[in-house]
Amino acid sequence: MMNNLFSIFDPSTNILNLPLNWISTFIGLMFIPYSFWFIPNRHTIIWNFISNKLHNEFKTLLGNNGFKGSTFIFISLFFFILFNNFLGLFPYIFTSTSHLTISLSISLSLWLSFMIYGWINNTQHMFIHMIPQGTPTILMPFMVLIETISNIIRPGTLAVRLTANMIAGHLLLTLLSNTETSMSNYLLFILIFIQILLLILESAVAVIQAYVITILSTLYSSEVN
Template sequence: MMTNLFSIFDPSTNLFNLPLNWLSTFLGIFFIPYSFWMIPNRHYIIWNFTINKLHSEFKNLMGPNSFNGSTFIFISLFSFILFNNFLGLLPYIFTSTSHLTISLSITLSLWLSFMLYGWINNSQHMFIHMIPQGTPAILMPFMVIIETISNIIRPGTLAVRLSANMIAGHLLLTLLSSTSNSIPNYLIIILLITQILLLTLESAVAIIQSYVIAILSTLYSNEVN
């Protein structure tokens, strides 16, 4: 049972002997033509409003010293994670963000780019950031070790946070749905209502997790400037 349960997170699972799981990551390309419509639809209006709000918020977080257009990196990150999180709520679609192959690749590449830029261009600032202001001299070596460890584990914590939240909700939905064959008919309504509530919660988690990843990535990039 556990093998079948966790097979929904197995990227090698196929449909009609065709390994199409990872292709769900590229389904967002079909939404691009919305931006070329002469009269924008409701989906494009809402999405454009969301992007503008995110742009202003990320711009405030990054400060006046940020490069022009750098906020769109994190808007694209938010869009990619949000879309793949929502795709996993549809039946028979592989949740790519629940796999560390995707989440760790995204966070590790961002973290490496931030670290390389910071240590090459702002090495003095990076050294200063490792020791908080007002730290006693006797605690400075320990603070350097703690800050170094906390800095190194950042991509892992971001990736595990995203994958664990996606896996937990999907497992709960799968476990509850697997009990539908063994419960009385009068409890089916309760199970259905519970599934709808959990699906609503998972939709909120999909939005929150993509927003958290984008915000934390923005804050991490602000530390190297």
């Protein structure tokens, strides 16, 4: 029995007080060496197709000022988040992206690297970016304050967006599954059908959230150049 509804998100599996649920985050690394021995098939063709599409899109967002190869950072981020989102849909596997420990670590490290690079190398551009073009002189101090606050909360909004969307779907599936013991047979079939639809929706959310986080991170990086 669960102590409370949110206990399904607790990393409670451990051996010798070492949490094992976080190991699911690194399962994808096990498949990388084997992928070099695969004969090209539909799986690799689809994977390369997605990677090329993401590369072209991120390259367009970064513009001409972006460094060569910087798109691969965001492509790797997309696949990392996507893998962990999908992994959490399987039974008895811990969803690491539903915790702020993972999502905030990713967003905060990216944001700090963008800010440090921007303020050191493009200080004037960073100051100009804080005041939108055409702002009246009397409103400039307020615009600087607003832009500063909106810039500071960016890593938090990225992390909370990913965590909240992952938790919401899992909680809904858990709530529905806990009501099946008191249902009749025909209502049980309806509940299973609803859960299948929710699982499909959660699969779509896993892709969309990975894409949204990566796109926003790319846009934030393009602002410091």
